[in-house]
Amino acid sequence: MIELQHVSKAFNGVTVIDDLSLHIARGEFTVILGSSGSGKSTLLKMMNRLLEHDSGRIVFAGDEIRSFRPEDIRRRMGYAIQSVGLFPHWSVEKNIATVPTLLHWPAARIEARVTGLLTLLQLPPELYRKRYPHQLSGGQQQRVGVARALAGNPEVLLMDEPFGALDPVTRAALQTELARIHKDFDKTIVLVTHDIDEALGLATRIVLLDHGRIVQSGTPLEMLSNPVNAFVIDFFGRSDVGIKLLGLQSVASRLRLNERAAGEPVLASMSLREVLSVFVERRVAQLPVVDENGQALGVIDFDDLLDRRP
Numbered sequence: 553m554i555e556l557q558h559v560s561k562a563f564n565g566v567t568v569i570d571d572l573s574l575h576i577a578r579g580e581f582t583v584i585l586g587s588s589g590s591g592k593s594t595l596l597k598m599m600n601r602l603l604e605h606d607s608g609r610i611v612f613a614g615d616e617i618r619s620f621r622p623e624d625i626r627r628r629m630g631y632a633i634q635s636v637g638l639f640p641h642w643s644v645e646k647n648i649a650t651v652p653t654l655l656h657w658p659a660a661r662i663e664a665r666v667t668g669l670l671t672l673l674q675l676p677p678e679l680y681r682k683r684y685p686h687q688l689s690g691g692q693q694q695r696v697g698v699a700r701a702l703a704g705n706p707e708v709l710l711m712d713e714p715f716g717a718l719d720p721v722t723r724a725a726l727q728t729e730l731a732r733i734h735k736d737f738d739k740t741i742v743l744v745t746h747d748i749d750e751a752l753g754l755a756t757r758i759v760l761l762d763h764g765r766i767v768q769s770g771t772p773l774e775m776l777s778n779p780v781n782a783f784v785i786d787f788f789g790r791s792d793v794g795i796k797l798l799g800l801q802s803v804a805s806r807l808r809l810n811e812r813a814a815g816e817p818v819l820a821s822m823s824l825r826e827v828l829s830v831f832v833e834r835r836v837a838q839l840p841v842v843d844e845n846g847q848a849l850g851v852i853d854f855d856d857l858l859d860r861r862p
């Protein structure tokens with residue numbers, strides 16, 4: 553879907569992206585991780601030509617990105633950023649409608665699209681469509697920013713710290729919504745963050761940058777279980793890597809079928825990290841496991857947390 557071939561970029565003679573090659577496949581949720589100044593935002597902005605690359609090639613859907621007209625890029629790639637960038641004198645409705653309006657959609661289609669997106673992002677349309685950005689909380693503004701990025705039904709969603717500066721509860725809720733949008737609408741998403749847990753929770757693939765180069769790229773599990781060097785180990789945190797690994801696996805993966813245990817059941821969809829907490833809190837060795845409908849499935853045993861299966 554997006555292919556970067558030997559791409560470099562310098563500002564004032566200082567190289568920020570250094571001979572970087574990367575293939576982003578259709579439908580993938582790629583998270584670009586790295587410390588401050590490693591080049592994450594620059595990399596993202598070159599993908600939609602907010603910044604021009606100095607050398608190398610960036611190919612989108614078969615063509616070099618420079619050959620696209622700006623309005624075509626805006627239609628095909630949604631862009632959401634931490635500072636949201638909503639137009640302050642425009643209503644929520646008009647903000648979300650930015651790209652559909654540029655594309656000359658009929659008014660009825662735009663109205664239906666705004667209603668659909670507000671509903672998707674859990675902002676009741678009748679309450680929010682006529683409001684102005686200053687009448688929204690920070691989290692609501694970020695939701696509107698995500699809605700605006702999605703409005704033109706882009707093939708790709710580029711997001712630069714879209715949930716930064718939010719409280720943990722709102723952040724978790726928006727992450728859940730984004731994961732749902734990725735799954736339900738089969739979007740290709742590229743998200744920049746420096747939040748390791750956000751990356752591990754959302755990514756199908758993580759790209760770890762340092763000084764404008766890719767140090768390692770792989771699934772969250774690969775990054776944690778097969779780090780290529782000490783930088784990767786340190787970046788993900790030496791001390792709690794085991795806990796993070798448990799966070800990537802579900803109770804369902806360790807289920808003992810056809811066994812039964814007493815007590816309050818846990819959900820099969822829970823992560824092993826969450827169930828570890830339940831084990832410690834309740835001081836038990838086994839917990840009954842149920843599905844989303846409360847149907848008994850089996851048990852999970854404390855010892856099974858040490859299972860070496862990935």
Ligand SMILES: Nc1ncnc2c1ncn2[C@@H]1O[C@H](COP(=O)(O)OP(=O)(O)OP(=O)(O)O)[C@@H](O)[C@H]1O
Pocket residue numbers: 563564568586587588589590591592593594595746
């Ligand atoms: N327009 C610009 N002019 C000059 N230097 C720039 C410009 N934009 C970015 N840089 C520099 O390029 C480097 C990479 O910046 P970039 O914003 O891509 O990093 P980042 O990994 O996204 O950082 P952060 O996590 O702090 O947002 C930094 O050293 C930054 O100062």
